[in-house]
Amino acid sequence: MRIWLLALCCLVLAGCTTSRARVAAPELTTPVTAGSAGLLVKPVARLALLTVAGLTERRDDWSRDAATHLAAGFQAELAKRDHPFNLVDLSGQMEGRTGQVLRLNEAVGDTIQTYEFGAQRLPTKAKGFDWTLGEGTRLLRGDSGADHALFVTARGTWSSPGRKVLLVGAAIIGTPIPMGSQTLSASLVDLRTGRVIWYNQALAGPADDMRTPEGAQALAASVLKGAPL
Amino acid sequence: MIRTVSALALAFCLWGSALAAPAADTVMRSANLRPASGSPEAGLWQASDEAETYARQSADLDSDPVLGAYVRNLICKLAPEYCGELRILVMTRPVLNATAAPNGYVEVYSGLMLRSRTESELAYVLGHEISHFARNHALAQWQRNKTRGNVTLAIQVGVSVVAIAAMASVANSGDFYAPNKIDYIGDAAQTLSDLAYIHGLATYFAYSREDESEADRLGQIRAHGVGYDPWAAPAIWQSVGAEVRASEYPEVRKSLARATIFDTHPLTEDRIEALKRAAGSTPHQTAEESRAEEQAYRAIIRPHLAVWLRDDLRRRDLGQSLHLISRLEAVGEDLGLLAYYRGEAYRQRHRDGDLSSALAAYRLSITHADAPAEAWRELGEAESRAGNAPAAIRALETYLTRAPGSEDRWLIESELETLKASHS
Ligand SMILES: [Zn+2]
Numbered sequence: 001m002r003i004w005l006l007a008l009c010c011l012v013l014a015g016c017t018t019s020r021a022r023v024a025a026p027e028l029t030t031p032v033t034a035g036s037a038g039l040l041v042k043p044v045a046r047l048a049l050l051t052v053a054g055l056t057e058r059r060d061d062w063s064r065d066a067a068t069h070l071a072a073g074f075q076a077e078l079a080k081r082d083h084p085f086n087l088v089d090l091s092g093q094m095e096g097r098t099g100q101v102l103r104l105n106e107a108v109g110d111t112i113q114t115y116e117f118g119a120q121r122l123p124t125k126a127k128g129f130d131w132t133l134g135e136g137t138r139l140l141r142g143d144s145g146a147d148h149a150l151f152v153t154a155r156g157t158w159s160s161p162g163r164k165v166l167l168v169g170a171a172i173i174g175t176p177i178p179m180g181s182q183t184l185s186a187s188l189v190d191l192r193t194g195r196v197i198w199y200n201q202a203l204a205g206p207a208d209d210m211r212t213p214e215g216a217q218a219l220a221a222s223v224l225k226g227a228p229l
Numbered sequence: 230m231i232r233t234v235s236a237l238a239l240a241f242c243l244w245g246s247a248l249a250a251p252a253a254d255t256v257m258r259s260a261n262l263r264p265a266s267g268s269p270e271a272g273l274w275q276a277s278d279e280a281e282t283y284a285r286q287s288a289d290l291d292s293d294p295v296l297g298a299y300v301r302n303l304i305c306k307l308a309p310e311y312c313g314e315l316r317i318l319v320m321t322r323p324v325l326n327a328t329a330a331p332n333g334y335v336e337v338y339s340g341l342m343l344r345s346r347t348e349s350e351l352a353y354v355l356g357h358e359i360s361h362f363a364r365n366h367a368l369a370q371w372q373r374n375k376t377r378g379n380v381t382l383a384i385q386v387g388v389s390v391v392a393i394a395a396m397a398s399v400a401n402s403g404d405f406y407a408p409n410k411i412d413y414i415g416d417a418a419q420t421l422s423d424l425a426y427i428h429g430l431a432t433y434f435a436y437s438r439e440d441e442s443e444a445d446r447l448g449q450i451r452a453h454g455v456g457y458d459p460w461a462a463p464a465i466w467q468s469v470g471a472e473v474r475a476s477e478y479p480e481v482r483k484s485l486a487r488a489t490i491f492d493t494h495p496l497t498e499d500r501i502e503a504l505k506r507a508a509g510s511t512p513h514q515t516a517e518e519s520r521a522e523e524q525a526y527r528a529i530i531r532p533h534l535a536v537w538l539r540d541d542l543r544r545r546d547l548g549q550s551l552h553l554i555s556r557l558e559a560v561g562e563d564l565g566l567l568a569y570y571r572g573e574a575y576r577q578r579h580r581d582g583d584l585s586s587a588l589a590a591y592r593l594s595i596t597h598a599d600a601p602a603e604a605w606r607e608l609g610e611a612e613s614r615a616g617n618a619p620a621a622i623r624a625l626e627t628y629l630t631r632a633p634g635s636e637d638r639w640l641i642e643s644e645l646e647t648l649k650a651s652h653s
Contacts (some may be wrong), residue, residue, distance in 0.1 A: 046279075048272070051375055058272030091282075099286050 017222040019202035022116050022129040024195060032197075032228050035082060036147045039140065039191075042089040043070040043152035045210070050180045052162035062211050066154055069216035070184075074152060077220045081229050085150065090140070101136045105151060108133055108196065109187055117201050133194035141191045148197075149189050152223075154210055156182025182210065186223045198227055255447070257363040260310050269375075270331065270368050277332035284318055284336060291319040291339065291533075299529055300337050300355075307352060307451050308359045315362075323540040325469060327354055329362035342530055343537045344468065344553065346560075347522040349452065349461035357448030364447070366440045445500060449507055458522070459508040463501045468556060470501075475552035477578075523560045534563060535601065538570040547578040565597030569604040576607070587611055595624075602632035606641065613644075618652040 045066040048056040071087055078085040090102060108131055115122045116129065125131075140149055157180040159167070167179055182204040188197050202223045209215035264270035284290065291297070300319055305312035314333045324340040335358065345351035361367065445462070453459040476482050514522070530537075534557075541550050554571050558564060572590030575583040591608035594600045609624035625645050629638060 053375070055375055057269055057371075057375070058276050059267065060271040060275040061267040063275060064266075094282050094286055103286065 017202050017205040017208045017219060019200050019223055019225070021198060021200035021226050022112070023228065024129045024197045032083070032148060037145055038083055038085040038148040038150060039144060039146045040071065040074055040078065040085040040087045041149055041151050042087060042091065043067050043074070043154065045070065045154040047154065047182070047211070048157045050157040050159045050163055052160060052166055056157055066210040066216065069213045070152055070154060070210060070220065072213060073217035073220035074150070076217055077224050078229070083229050086144065086146070088144070097136070098139050101133065101139055104133050104136070105187070105189070109151065109153065109185065112187070112196070112199050113185065113201060116199065129199070131196040133189060133196070135194050137189060137191045137194040147191055149191055151187045151189065152184070154182065154184045156180065156204065184210065184219050184223055188227060188229070200227070255364070258365050261314050269371060273367060273371060274332040277330040277334060280330065281316070281332065281334040284320070284334070287320065289320045289322055291321050293533070296533065303348070303352060304335065304355055304359065306455050307356050308363070311359065311362065321536070321540065323537065323544050327358045329358040331362070331365065331367045333362070339533065339537050339540070343541065344472070345465060345526065346468070346556065347458070347461060348526045349457040349522060350465040351526070352452040352457045353448055353462040353465060356451035357444045359451065360444040360447035361440070364440070364443065366444065370440065442503065445504060446507060449504060453511070458514055459511050460513055463504040463508065466501050466504065472549050472552050475548045477546050477548040481546065524562065527560055527562055531563065535566060542570065542573055542577060547574045550574045563599055565594050565600030565604065568594035568597065569601055569607070572604070572607060576611070584611070584614065588615055602628055602635070605631060613648060618648050622648050622652070
């Protein structure tokens, strides 16, 4: 909840992107050694138009463009660090064991969002950030020799012009109308142990539009701030 | 629970009724269509692509290549123009359903195949789904929902303006991210908003019924066109209705009426009548033709019958399961297997008299050559419960002979020991 309030203030005051990362305790992870290789899994983006009535209408072009720009943006930001990350597209491997690991990663990611970034906490996870996909993640290493993988997921909506008009009208009479918002999450997984060593979620500011190359790279920079890389 | 109970009720909602004949200029989508990027249709396709990816990894996905090829050939026979672009997945789900997504991925549920009496019945339902695809109904429905949603919201906001004037303090709760704050704006406004909502809903159903009736009609024409019996269309609908009426649960039985909330007479009757009218003067199959078609279709689904029946019992609507088993028995084949599952349904329902019905069913099952080994195990348990130790011992011993490698062998052996000790 706090991130949303923070985000709201931020939107009003400066229009910046906000994020707050979760990091696994040092004893749960092996440190990321300098120069070690990683995989940047091709980002997934699900973006939609928010219609006047609040229905979300998927936009294939926005989703595709954002996925491409985010891949480039993350690569550019990661290149500034000491770890070479190679972009891999695993979308063709959704069947079989690899697919199962990828699905597990999605499920764990959703759970982290719910219980680490939402209002509720799981009693069993109260002590700290402690999530793992299990050693099945070794499958994803293939012959790449990579020790880590970075997963990036974007979700979001933009209001249609009609809805923006409605917002203005509704504001005058005091009726609250939710408008579009976009979130970006990134998860760094140790492929040797399956441990999620770092997870961050950002609420995009209006200036950082992931449908453009510049916006996507700015978002990538915000999300990666404080990553153990 | 809700999913189980409403399983068949859902089938009704999916179909709607057949009221009007299609216009002569009904335009079908062209083959191998690709929507323009950025269009709402392209968005639907992208979402459908994702759903397809998930379906392909689903544990429910049937992997039998013979069954897959059968359904694929049937669909290609019904729609040669789309054969190259339709991707067919058979899902092991005990519900009567089939879907055709706008991107061309088709799900056919085992519950539909189990409930089809003949290939003609299955062909009709698949023809119905292909017609939704051919007429791009998903896109049309989305466009209508969008327009209707907009109108509904406009009315709601209009109503709220009045209410807010009177109750400004409530409205100014300041929670920007709570979309449901309209709910707090007083009872009067709430009632009016509800009316607007229900009106939107009624329109939704009315429009949806038009597409459903069109799919009904076009599906029947499509199947008839390649030689299937047009009377199969009203027939499968009638059997589905009868199965719903046989449900254990009053809610499910009532669902037939509930689907017609904005209508004056039962949806199912409308639909059956329309399909009968459309079948018109086509002569009914002779008893021999009908029997031959039933037997041919049974031969195709026979390898899956046991698994599908077991799944159906898991829905825990045993009234419906028993009704379904009776229909399957009417073909006069697989009687040992069907009697075994009839016994299982009675045993699991466990109401007054059910245990003795179960015992009778197991006893009947083992008189048929196709009785599964489990029939002897359950017969043994039932005889033992009824106090017939010698019969129980005989049945359990037969089970061990017929299923020598079964995992529960040790359990049955110890049971036999106890039975023999107490009996001698
Ligand atoms: Zn339909």
